[in-house]
Amino acid sequence: MGEEARLIIRKLTTEDADAAAELDLKSFGKKDACSRNYFFQSAQDERKEFIVAVRNGKIIACAGAEIFSDTAEIESLAVDPDCRGQGIGKIILIKLIGAIKKRGASFMVLEVRPSNTAAIELYKGFGFQIVEREKNYYRDEDAWIMARDFG
Ligand SMILES: CC(C)(COP(=O)(O)OP(=O)(O)OC[C@H]1O[C@@H](n2cnc3c(N)ncnc32)[C@H](O)[C@@H]1OP(=O)(O)O)[C@@H](O)C(=O)NCCC(=O)NCCS
Structure with missing residues (x-):
């Protein structure tokens, strides 16, 4: 593998906001994607931990969480x-969980569409379990709340 094809994981910066929003749009479509401003703000928000995966100079994945003392809400995850x-x-996800744990949060929670088999299988592989159904979380679908205590 050439040097330039290596996968680099680093923190999201404000300069990444456009690329991160474009990736989110490609991943979720208009109705669920987060805006450029969301990523711009998230990059500067000390309560948040946002990282990107870069290959050949291009952002190909982004993941992020908000940390509330010992709990973190994983609020964003997308792969090109x-x-x-x-x-x-x-x-x-391994890198994000590691970074969250470093900041002292071990209980992790997230929302996912029950129809999103790929994401649910990914999270289950990390030991997350479905703990609750949240009615009408999305405009057109309930959400499953998944959680895992990594402590
Ligand atoms: C969910 C998502 C992040 C997975 O990314 P990915 O890079 O394709 O995932 P990986 O190749 O690392 O696969 C990891 C695991 O996820 C699960 N998985 C991935 N794609 C899958 C699919 N199409 N069907 C079922 N399980 C799947 C598998 O358990 C897989 O493990 P395995 O390879 O050992 O079987 C990606 O599909 C995505 O960006 N989806 C759109 C955005 C999204 O839904 N984000 C999550 C919102 S809660």
């Missing part, structure tokens, strides 16, 4: 559709 099924979701 052209790069899925290569283990990148797993890699960025």
Whole structure:
């Protein structure tokens, strides 16, 4: 593998906001994607931990969480559709969980569409369990709340 094809994981910066928003739009479509401003703010928010995966100079994955003392809410995770099924979701989630734990949070929670089999299987692989159904969380679907205590 050439040096430039290496996968680099680093923190999200404000300069990444456009690329992160574009990736989110490709991943979730208009109705669920987060805005450029969301990523711009998240990059500067000390309560948040946001990271990106970069290959050949391009952001191909982004993941982030908000930390509330010992609990973290994983609020964003996307892998470029052209790069899925290569283990990148797993890699960025391992890095995100590690970074969250370093900041002292061990209980992790997230919301996912019950129809999102790929994400649910990914989270189950990390030991997350479905703990609750939240009615009408999305405009057109309930959410499953998944959680795991990494402590
Ligand atoms: C969910 C997502 C992040 C997975 O990224 P990925 O890089 O393709 O995932 P990986 O290649 O690392 O696969 C990791 C695990 O996820 C699960 N998985 C991934 N794609 C899957 C699919 N199409 N069907 C079922 N399980 C799947 C598997 O358990 C897989 O482990 P395995 O390879 O040992 O079987 C990606 O599909 C994505 O960005 N989806 C759109 C955005 C999204 O739904 N984000 C989550 C919101 S809560």
